[in-house]
Structures are given as C-alpha cells and as structure tokens.
Amino acid sequence: MKICVTAAGNTLDAPVDPRFGRTAHFMIVDSENMSFEAVSNTAGGAMSGAGIQAAQTIASKGVNVVITGNVGPNAFQALASAGIKIVVGAYGTVREVIEKYKRGELTETRAPTVGGHFGRGRGMGTGMGRGRRRQP
Amino acid sequence: MAVASGKGGTGKTSVAVNMALSIGNVQFLDCDVEEPNAYLLLHPEISRTEPVYLPVPVINEELCDHCGKCAEFCSNNAIFVSPEKVLVFPELCYSCGGCAIICPRKAISEEQRKIGTLRLGSAGDLELVYGELEVGEPMAVPVIKEVKRQIKNDRPVILDSPPGTSCPVIETVKESDFCVLVTEPTPFGLHDLKITVQVLKHMGIPFGVVVNRAGIGDKKVYEYCKEKNIPILLEIPYQRKIAELYSRGIPFSLEMPEWKEKFQTLFNQVRKLAGK
Numbered sequence: 418m419k420i421c422v423t424a425a426g427n428t429l430d431a432p433v434d435p436r437f438g439r440t441a442h443f444m445i446v447d448s449e450n451m452s453f454e455a456v457s458n459t460a461g462g463a464m465s466g467a468g469i470q471a472a473q474t475i476a477s478k479g480v481n482v483v484i485t486g487n488v489g490p491n492a493f494q495a496l497a498s499a500g501i502k503i504v505v506g507a508y509g510t511v512r513e514v515i516e517k518y519k520r521g522e523l524t525e526t527r528a529p530t531v532g533g534h535f536g537r538g539r540g541m542g543t544g545m546g547r548g549r550r551r552q553p
Numbered sequence: 554m555a556v557a558s559g560k561g562g563t564g565k566t567s568v569a570v571n572m573a574l575s576i577g578n579v580q581f582l583d584c585d586v587e588e589p590n591a592y593l594l595l596h597p598e599i600s601r602t603e604p605v606y607l608p609v610p611v612i613n614e615e616l617c618d619h620c621g622k623c624a625e626f627c628s629n630n631a632i633f634v635s636p637e638k639v640l641v642f643p644e645l646c647y648s649c650g651g652c653a654i655i656c657p658r659k660a661i662s663e664e665q666r667k668i669g670t671l672r673l674g675s676a677g678d679l680e681l682v683y684g685e686l687e688v689g690e691p692m693a694v695p696v697i698k699e700v701k702r703q704i705k706n707d708r709p710v711i712l713d714s715p716p717g718t719s720c721p722v723i724e725t726v727k728e729s730d731f732c733v734l735v736t737e738p739t740p741f742g743l744h745d746l747k748i749t750v751q752v753l754k755h756m757g758i759p760f761g762v763v764v765n766r767a768g769i770g771d772k773k774v775y776e777y778c779k780e781k782n783i784p785i786l787l788e789i790p791y792q793r794k795i796a797e798l799y800s801r802g803i804p805f806s807l808e809m810p811e812w813k814e815k816f817q818t819l820f821n822q823v824r825k826l827a828g829k
Contacts, residue, residue: 466630466645473624476635491642499635 418448420518421475422511423485427455429512435486438468444511445478448519451512454478468492476501484514484523493529505530554711554823555729555758559745561716563735564765564789567799569713570594571806573679575816578708583683584725585715586669586696594804597681599674605684605699606665607692609643610652616660623652623661644691669696673703680705693721701725709820718745718752726753731827732760733786733819739770743777750783759826763819766791784826787819 423440424431429451434440439461446453456478460470468488472495475483483496484504496503504523507514517523556569566583570591573579583591610623610632621634631645632652643666653661669686682703684696693715701724704710714725726732732753736742746762753760762778767788778785789795798805806812 460630463630466627466642469630469633469640469642469645473621473630473633476633477621491645495633495635495640498633498638498640500637 418482419445419478419480420448420482420484420515421445421478421480422507422514423483424455424511427457429453430510432510433484433486433507433514435508437483437485437488437492438463438471440471440485443471443475443478445475445480446511446515448515451515453511466491469495472496472499472501482518482525484518487531488526488529489531489533490529491533554709554820554827555714555726555732556711556735557714557722557726557732557749557753558716558735559718559747559749560736560742563716563737563742564763565716565735566591566594566713567795567804568733568735568763568765568787568789569711570804571812572816572820573711574804575806575813576709576820578678580680580682580703580705580708580710582700582704582710582712583681584697584700584712584721586684586686586693586700586721587715589683589685591713592672592674592681592683593802594799595676595679595681596802597674597676597679599672601673603671603673604667605669605671605696607646607648607668607695608650608663609646609648609666610641610661611664612639612641613660613662614639616658618658618660620657622655622657626651626655644689647692648695668692669699671696671699671703694724697721697724718748722749723752723756726758727756729758730829731823732758733763733823734760735763735765736774737766737770738764738768738772738774740773742770743774746774747777750781761786761823761826763787763789765789784822786822787815 422444423434424442424444425434427442440458443456460467468491472492476499482502484507502525505526556565558565573581583589624632624634629645631642633640668690671684674681684700686693686696715721736746761784768791795805
C-alpha cells in the first residue's frame with residue numbers, strides 16, 4: 418500500500434507536518450518494505466488552491482492513503498474524489514505514524530478538519546482579502 | 554477622484570459623500586463592494602439592478618479523457634483531475650478561459666456564475682452606482698470593474714474605495730486623476746497611510762491627505778506629511794455632533810452648512826493639484 422505522509426523533512430525520521438496543502442514534503446512510503454519517495458511540495462507558496470494542487474500531486478503518484486495533521490475543505494473534496502483515504506490528527510515521525518496506521522491505531526476522517534487557508538503563515542491574512550478591514 | 558485610506562473606519566465614505574453633496578452634480582461610485590455603505594448616507598432611489606456574472610469552466614465528462622492539462626495550466630488551482638472525475642472549484646477561478654483553450658478534447662465550455670449585483674440610482678442631482686459582492690465570494694475585483702464601467706465623462710466622478718491596499722483598492726484607484734487619503738492621527742492610521750502612499754507613488758497617482766478625528770492620538774501623521782511633502786487638504790475635528798449625525802445616516806455637511814464650503818474648497822484644491 419502506498420501511504421503519503423506530510424512531513425517537515427525528507428526522511429522517515431522527519432516529523433509530520435500538520436498542514437496538508439502547505440506542507441514542506443510529501444513522504445510517499447510503500448508500507449510493505451518502507452521504501453519511499455520524498456516529493457517536495459511545489460504548492461506550498463500558491464496564492465490559492467494549495468490543497469487542490471497538493472492533492473493533484475499525490476493523486477498522480479497513485480497514493481492510497483494520506484496521513485497528515487489537518488485537511489481543508491477543497492483538498493478533502495479533491496482527495497475523496499480520487500478515492501484517496503485521509504487520516505488526520507497525526508503527530509510524531511513519518512516512521513511512527515506509518516507503524517501506528519498499520520496497527521490500526523489511526524482512523525480515517527470523513528470530513529475536512531479545518532477551514533480554508535489554514536496552513537498559511539500568520540500575518541499573511543486570508544488570501545485575497547488581506548490587509549483589509551482593519552478597524553480599531 | 555478616488556477616496557482611499559489604508560486603515561478601515563477612518564472616514565472615507567464620510568469625506569466622499571460630503572464632498573459629493575457639497576459640489577453637486579457628480580457621479581458617485583461606491584467601490585467597496587464587500588461592504589458598500591454610501592447608500593446609507595445618500596438614501597438613493599434605485600432605478601436599475603443588474604447581476605454581475607463571471608464565466609467559469611464546465612467539463613463535459615463524456616469528452617474528457619482526464620489528461621489533466623487543464624489542471625496543470627490553471628495557476629489558481631481551480632481544477633482537480635482524478636482518473637475518473639474532474640472537479641471544478643469555481644470560487645478559485647479567475648475566468649481567464651485558458652483551460653477551455655488548452656483542452657485537447659474540447660471538453661471544456663463556460664457557464665455564467667453570478668458573483669454580485671450592480672445597483673444604479675440617484676439622490677437629487679447625484680448619480681450613485683455601487684456593487685454588492687455575494688456573501689462568501691472571495692473576488693471583489695470583477696464587481697468593482699463592473700461598477701467602474703458605468704463611469705460617465707460629463708461630470709466629476711468620486712470613487713469611494715475599500716480599505717486596505719490589496720487588489721480591490723488598486724482596481725478602484727487606478728486611472729484616477731487624484732486620490733484623497735483619509736487618515737486619523739493615530740499610530741495605526743499612520744502605519745496604513747504609509748503603505749497606501751507607497752502604492753500610490755508606485756502607480757503615479759497624485760494624492761493629498763485629509764485628517765479625520767483631528768485632536769485624538771498624536772502628531773506623527775502631521776510630521777510624516779511634512780517630511781514627505783504631502784499636502785494636508787483638510788482636517789475634520791473629533792466632534793460629537795458629526796458622529797451623532799453619522800449614526801443617524803445624515804451627512805454632516807447638510808446640517809452644518811459651514812462644512813459645505815470647506816468641502817467645496819477641498820474639491821477645488823484637488824482639481825488644482827490634479828491639473829484639471
């Protein structure tokens with residue numbers, strides 16, 4: 418089974434990145450033999466639709482399951498339409514969460530866990546409307 | 554002439570509306586389509602209402618072979634292609650039309666999606682145009698463009714801008730002969746004023762400052778304007794009567810006639826500075 422874990426680094430000992438669309442890397446791991454491909458996320462800086470672009474990347478790699486911290490509404494819809502299972506709330510290293518998943522300790526979600534623009538840095542505001550509505 | 558501010562709630566609409574009423578026979582465009590409010594002060598009679606549409610892609614799944622070229626092309630990531638299905642996220646679409654052109658199977662056509670409403674009306678000799686973005690829609694610019702398409706060249710045009718310095722503000726102030734920047738003499742007012750000044754300088758639009766709620770805060774806005782050679786065109790004091798009239802939806806120059814003259818002077822000054 419091909420499992421994709423969002424990760425802050427590109428090794429099996431890297432911590433899980435809680436963001437899906439704006440994660441640093443996708444660790445695409447074969448759960449049978451723990452061989453992996455590290456894909457750096459080109460969607461991280463997208464103005465909009467980072468989650469959708471990230472889902473596109475993962476879908477093209479033939480991934481069966483995504484393990485991450487949170488997933489937004491658009492990414493959720495995209496992943497679900499591609500038949501990819503989504504596990505959220507994961508923490509620890511890539512290796513640890515894959516072991517946990519194999520032991521059945523992580524469950525799949527059926528709904529997005531955050532609103533849009535979750536993974537954007539503080540101070541970036543909310544995309545298109547940034548710098549607006551600053552009243553005392 | 555555009556009226557902008559950077560910081561929200563400094564008095565853009567108050568200044569724009571009072572100036573419009575004081576000079577008379579102007580076209581007033583409320584470009585803050587996310588929260589239009591000039592109509593609350595102008596009490597217009599609306600004569601025409603039109604929907605604002607944006608074209609968005611529709612996929613013909615029978616023709617589509619899920620090659621993914623449309624999703625690859627879309628810089629806004631508004632299209633997702635899975636092996637069996639194509640998802641379109643219309644609220645992310647900028648309506649560039651590129652996906653339909655690039656599709657090798659001609660499987661993409663466009664449909665019209667309503668994103669807002671244009672309203673036209675009048676209050677005395679003043680013509681009012683404003684837009685209203687649908688709730689939940691993120692893109693104000695296409696609605697602002699529609700508002701600005703109504704500009705007539707036979708009389709002065711006053712554009713009431715949204716706050717901030719992002720795309721909706723740029724769209725509003727662009728091609729203006731002059732921009733009045735309304736600020737308040739506080740650190741917050743100054744902070745956002747500085748950003749807006751940078752934007753206008755970059756766009757090559759001449760500008761001047763109106764200080765609203767003069768008397769509160771500190772002197773830093775005045776020092777900054779002096780240092781940067783920015784003309785302070787008018788000061789409106791922090792006064793209970795002005796606030797009370799505003800709260801009742803009455804432009805203060807109507808009840809305080811001395812202000813009518815001040816706004817006329819402001820407008821003449823703007824004309825001179827804009828070379829018009």
